[in-house]
Amino acid sequence: MRNILKTGLAAFAAGTLSIGLAQAEPVKVGMITTLSGGGAGLGVDVRDGFMLAVKQVGNDELEVIVEDDARKPELAVQIADKMLQSDKVDILTGIIWSNLAMAVVPNTVNQGTFYISPNAGPSQLAGKMCNENYFNVAWQNDNLHEAAGAYANSAGHKNVFIMAPNYPAGTDALTGFKRMYEGELAGEVYTQLGQTDYAGEIAQIRDSGADAVFVFLPGGMGIAFTKQYAQAGVGAPLIGPAFSFGQDILGAVGDAALGVKNTSQWSKDIDNETNKAFVESFQAEYGRLPSLYASQGFDTANLILSAMEKADVKDKDAFRAALKEADFKSTRGDFKFGNNNHPIQDIYVREVVKEGDVLTNKIIGVALEDHQDAYAAECGM
């Protein structure tokens, strides 16, 4: 989709386009994200969050081009090439999945174009392959899992069963959990990627006598597991990263998710003005509650807008420095970048609760404060 949304156009539809004020060339942002197929919900949320911020500021020097990658790495590369060579964008953003990010990001940043990640944070890009032009506004992939490990300690769990799909993000998740978790493992299981029937694994969990279960099963896999786990009535409490219990899928999981503890860098009840305004305006604009992905899209746009205030995007060094300052009002409250341009931030523990008829999350504690990822030391910046 080639939505050239001139922000001013969206804000002042009645032709009151601001005249003059055009000191510099507009900043062109290319957004490659997943808008079709099974994982489309995440891309739609990132895009909607991003566009909301753009619209609110009404800065018509920001031009956004959005295209669908259909979750195919080859297609993402093709769109990136097009945006870099033909549209000549200044900044790329939008990719949801780590494997697509690994296909697009290294080339983009090596060519001197900025890439600002609203979701994926593979460990390579935080460590050895870190780059001055690559910024991550969301998290390094391990972060939420590390927080889950820390939470399992503080909740007194001593014998946890852990499970993830058998692919790099899955093994990273279990590694991240084990990095913080101090107890015994009741079992460690890798499932097939895309698997949707977990009867076999649930039987193993029941048999293992675990006192808690940690799963990293994003999207549809998480929906299926949570429902089946609740139906099986195993009883051991469920812990996971927010990816399986975000606002985007809670509706599909239903009451089976009630009471699940999950870790997230964002929640709709984080108490600050920016966040309150964000949640309200997102609901007003799109008629649904925002997910963490929407908050990440929103923060990404605001980061870019904050840098535009300070520097011209053509002056790469100045613009980079402006990005690095992260001088924007984040929905998460405090936000700053570490040496590897990944966030240093608090990660919360949330519980799935029901507000009226709507399932949502409520913060019940902080799992890790001012947490930085484990790969920052490997980064030469």
Next chain:
Amino acid sequence: MSTALLIEQILNGLQFGVMLFLMAAGLTLIFGVMGLINLAHGSLFMVGAFACAAVAAATGSFWLGLVASLAAAAAAGAVIEILVIRRLYDRDHLDQVLATFALILIFSEGTRWVFGSFPLYLDIPPLLSGAVRLPGGASYPLYRLAVIGVGVAVAVGLYLLISRTRLGMRIRAGESDREMIAALGVDIRTLYTLVFALGAALAGLAGALVGALQSVQVGMGEPVLILAFVVIVIGGIGSIKGALIGSLLVGVTETLGRFLLPRFFAVFIEPSDAAAIGAAIASMLIYIVMALVLAVRPQGLFSANG
């Protein structure tokens, strides 16, 4: 490893196999009677699940949703048969592959257009929630037992339909000699539409039953489609009996492979590595089984064509 756990895993394998049978039965019937490869069968599975979720959400009744899933999938099947599939019977398999591949794209994006990008909610009915005690100390979810029951009922029903009824006689005739059945004055167009709608309805039923256990989302039919093809090829294309045996073989192999292989490797190597290697081989296992079966019996286990 306790006996109860093993029994539970075998039941899981059977339940998964029964699900596959509902998909595979329609596929193999359509291939046997019309000689058509239908890649869009997974889309009909998805249509069933979405119809069930939408109706269950609107009325609060899973059972109405189930009826809706049968009706919607059968209707969708009949419509695409009349508009598209009908023109493909005398084409070669290649054209059928391309056309039904195109139908997958249309169905997926069409569904997303109507229902949005986010997964839908569908839960099992209260009547079937909870677990039953089995002899030997195992307990098993009632809903999954019910699914096994539905699969057995469908298998028996299909057997009776094909061996005892007039429609079944025509279907059998259609499998063995298409010209003859037309010469006998049977309205072959209507017969084909009926068979296609029947296969579609079974896929829709499977989608609804699975949707309650898993997640109702765009693209949910594709993994099942591939497995259903594996099943009918193992069983012998066109043979309902082969589809049943193939489904159970694939279901049990897949489930037990995932369960036993990591334990097997854990005897030799670190549990963490064993889990990863076991899972890797388990994901390849049914394809290995399929290759072995075809290497020994190139026409599958129970080929309808000899």
Next chain:
Amino acid sequence: MTREAIVTAVLIAALLAAPFAAQAIDEPFYITLATRIAILALAATGLNIALGLGGLVSFGHAAFFGIGGYAAGILATHAFNGEPLFLGLPGTNDMIVIWIVGALAAGAAASLIGLISLRTSGVYFIMITLAFAQMVYYFAISWPAYGGEDGLSIYVRNAFPGANTLAPMPFFLICFGVLCTGLAAFRSLMNSRFGAALQAGRQNEVRLAAVGIAPFTIRLAAFVISAMLTAVAGALFADLNRFVSPSMLSWHMSGELIVLIILGGVGRLGGPLAGAALFVLFEFALGGITERWQLFLGLVLLGVVLFARGGVMGLLAGRARHG
């Protein structure tokens, strides 16, 4: 020249001219797009040997495409980090060596797969080739050494003697050259005794056996050659994207290769090129217009099957002489 030969020549000329036009109007991206068309056309030409000439509908050619891609990725990685591959053999970033290694690896895999698969026919063949491709796919996803599902990045595009492969134009010309070689190979194969036997086997196996030719051997040879050509395309595709991942091995990719051939015209020399051009341009244009591009792509494909039998070549050059 027959009408078909003219159409094919015009297609090839148009593909060659497009990047120069793009350079003239300073739209370098269209060079990339033309390169993509050339590479996919080459992959489909490989498949066309098995599918078009031999009637072997392989639903698993993504395996060979991916093996070629991984050959490029793995050799380049080892050349980049200096670690030996195995048995002390070094990696390399020489494209020609990579093509040979990729083609040999895919040829070996195809011999093995073919030995088992070619005992079956029809739908069984379609499905057993799919099964083998799925095995390779799941293996690549869960094997951590070369990135698993994350795939493998190639940081610097591999080298070709006397060309700056990093610039779009020289890389396009390399791909175009390989495509032309592939098309020439296809053409001479089609017109050779071997090709005649292969096509005869597609139409009438009994007659072929009667004149003392074993269809199995001929088909196996065709299947292996077909896989090797597709693997070279896979290596180029990895270089184009500077990235290789298991999605190159997925059944969607196998399906896409078949789609390219049917779109263009089965068993026709110009078919894969016409199909690839049409598919890539549609994907690009529709993706630029609407978020629902896949819906319209589906409608277009459906329209082609129902109303344009014989694909683009069928429309432009009439029905094939035989088959």
